[in-house]
Amino acid sequence: MTMRLDYLSIFPGYFDVLDISLLGKAVDNGLVEVHAHDLRDWTHDRHRTVDDTPCGGGAGMVMKPDPWGEAFDGIIGIEPDPSVHVIFPTPSGIPFTQSAAQELSTVERVVFCCGRYEGIDHRVIDYARTMWTVHELSLGDYVLNGGEVAALAITEAVVRLIPGFMGNPESLAEESFSPGQERLLEYPLFTRPVSWRGMDVPEVLMSGHHGRIAEWRREESLLLTRDRRPDLTD
């Protein structure tokens, strides 16, 4: 299966980065195809206007619905198709999780709608919900300037789960936050040299005793999780 990824944004250049690193390999291997679109291509005025003042007053600007609607018609089509998943990154979205990434990794077509300013006219989201499967997702409780960085993060989390993408699929199953995994943070990692600037790799890791190593790693994960993410131990 090839996953088609579309990105709608007034900064389509954000997505040039998808041509490099592992994601670039996924494109070369035909696992994903990536299409970035400039929302301003669906404006008709000289200034290529995509925003206007908020109805009801308030600070900042809101993205006009018209360019989004015309872009949807051109990129996705005018017929409803629930197999198309449309993602609106937004501060008011549902927190994006590994299980959401897992679900999205089986989808054949994903369209990211990257807002800017104070957000997108809500009728765009309401319209999209009548046509496709819509996800309003948030990366976390902090404020970004737009949806592009979130779209890149969601893309990386999803694409790496596509069968055939990662060389060693077993490593995915062991990762924190993977379904079925106990929700623990990763233990500390070490590699050569064994001694570096007066600090040594923990002896147990050099013992070759797999049982003791597994025990040490679990204990470290438990300590770290209890210290940094007590919410995961509920």
Ligand SMILES: CN1CCN(Cc2ccc(Cn3ccc4ccc(-c5n[nH]c(N)c5C#N)cc43)cc2)CC1
């Ligand atoms: C009246 N006021 C009341 C406060 N709001 C809050 C607000 C709304 C938008 C923006 C900027 N922005 C525009 C599109 C867009 C998409 C995603 C994100 C985003 N931020 N953080 C995440 N985890 C994100 C994700 N994913 C931010 C975005 C900033 C602040 C404005 C209106």
